[in-house]
Amino acid sequence: MAQPIDFNKSEQYILSIRLSTDGFSFSIYHPQYESEAYFSSSPVNTQRSMAANVKAYLTETEELKHSFKQVNILIHTSRYTTVPLELYEDEQTELLFYQNLPPQSNEVILCNILGKSNVVILFGLDKLTHLFLTEHFPNARLFASVSPLTEFFSHKCKQNEGRKLFAILHPESMEVIGFEKEQLTLLNSYPTSSLHDSCYYLLNVWQQAGFDQEKDALYIHSNTQADQWEELLLVLRKYIRKLYIINPQMEFNNLTLSLIKQIPFDMLSLTSCE
Template identity: 25%
Template structure:
């Protein structure tokens, strides 16, 4: 059975089908503790996770004592929130990928680099996965599949980019960060992330990208995610952008 784990800078969440009630999905969230590594947070979250404890079938608990892997959930899909390097699929070179990624994101030079194809937008997403993090996960689950947190978001934004003659800029707010991206004819035109703590910071970064891409006042700005100070943000942005939409992803 598969469990999905989402690891961000502030939380770790677990999502899995309930093994007792058919059709029910269980969800559990662990808040990151500051001052300790992500891998240490994950190890503690795994130890405290009620989904992993309560959904261990009693008849399997004996075998669990002799196995290093979880007796019910043998597969984990793990979404990690580290910076992305989007490589056009036709230019992707698996051997060169780690060097390219570490050149752009030198703070992750000691981490493994994983490449995940996103065929819907014709790119391979390169991202960092900590070695200690991988070790903790492979201790618990027989099979671990990594995915970039932003992958499904990019696919959904690309889908929304079709239709109409106006250019569209997409902003995804989460974990005190904005991921900003734009598409043209199904290809990525721009994709970057900015750390934000205050509404003026968010306004500055969005308008800076808007101007850099040469977008017009009548083009469309699409906002999604968990937005702090939503009304204040809209008030400032509407001074410069006419069409602002909130979309659900």
Template identity: 20%
Template sequence: MDDFVFVDSSFDQNKTKEYNLSIQLGLDGFSFSILDSNKNCISLNAYTPFQDKSDSDPINSFKENLRNSTILNLPFQKVSVLWISQESILIPSEFFSPEFAHESYQLCHSLDKSEKLVWNKMKELDSWSVFSIPEAFKDLLESHYSNISLLHHTFPFLNTSLSQSKLENQPNVFVNVQKDFFHLIIPNPNRKHFINNFAYKEDTDLAYYILNIYKQQKLNNEKSKLILDGIIQEDSKVIQLLRKYLGQVEVRNLPSDLRMKDDIPQKEYNQFINLLNLSMCE
């Protein structure tokens, strides 16, 4: 059964071959959105958590959800999947090759025999994004959808951060927060961007890493704006904590042209920001 945040009145199940499907997927659960031919979001599905790992393997939970979903079994013009994980690397285009991707990735992360590497060109960074995905998920997705693109969840985050940074005079810090890790980019006009990721357990850990980065990168606590998105709310404890030390802290909202329903609070969309911003990056 599909649990929707909303479905626009223009949605037509007989016209899905004209629509694009975007799925945000990780080992804990998934959500998805549907865009029409004008890239307007006409359907957004709520986050669906998988069963506890001790009771069922995530891949079996995902298979069951696929089987029981009316929408996900319809034909689409294009399907994009954002894989959520902490592990990914960027390789400058001049050095990239499949062999170098495997060697470089395994210098930074372990690559299990049950995982496969995927890579995508990131034009804004003149680099390739390389990440791993369990082979079972990859095989299932590619067999279920013939016209699929597999992307790391930082793909839209990095692209939108770079595009927004061009309007700013001071170095800004962009952070995408996930359940127990976050990714960060400090865009640089000379293309010497600072990009990293960190695991965290408590709000204090998240705040500590961010403040330490400000210190290490010699950023101005008053002038360098901190912009966070993802699984984070304006009234969260970490936001309150960071505002004690930083002069400009904000939660990045969806662009006004992507906000679908005015009667749904903006904070309800925060967790879907990468999923919904994907349409602006492809």
């Protein structure tokens, strides 16, 4: 069971912040005494820019004003691209990024090197948001939210044969990650306004990528508490025999944070990037 956080020893804790258009959240936990854990989430002001929301969040959230042992910042974004690790060169970061995505002004391109997956994920963040974050947390590690997901699922695939598709559903989007054994074969994000959208994209990806209805497996997780969730699973089971629900408690051995229903799965999977 979670215990209260003692901010007098905040420098022993790990802070992880997640920034998304559908809300901001953060978790705090002690890496040795994992029962000392805390999670909080809040909506964003849709009338403000991301930078303005971030500035207000950092200014007004008392828990974020302490010093921490480690700070992770997750940017939930679809503005990313992947590069095979063996082909990546640091001085070509912007060139590689804008070959795959349209140019955008006032943007900084960041890089996550994923050693377990053998890929590099490049992602964009507006310069003012980046400035606010790095001024407040100079030593923070910044990740695209798909980065820890990719590392986590890559490790999960190493001991298993066959092809696997992983889908993480959010209120307004979905990440889909595909592997053949431990080899990353597919990574994409889709905007979704309902679970029906998620069903459409998943079945389309399954078909277009040539997954086998009988042999290959789909793993799916959703934080949404929608009535349509069971309906989505019923539809998917008509077309995919090996359909599994991702259980955070089982995946993370009942880690205290994993018992919190509202915590995003990408935040939990940050442990794979340690």
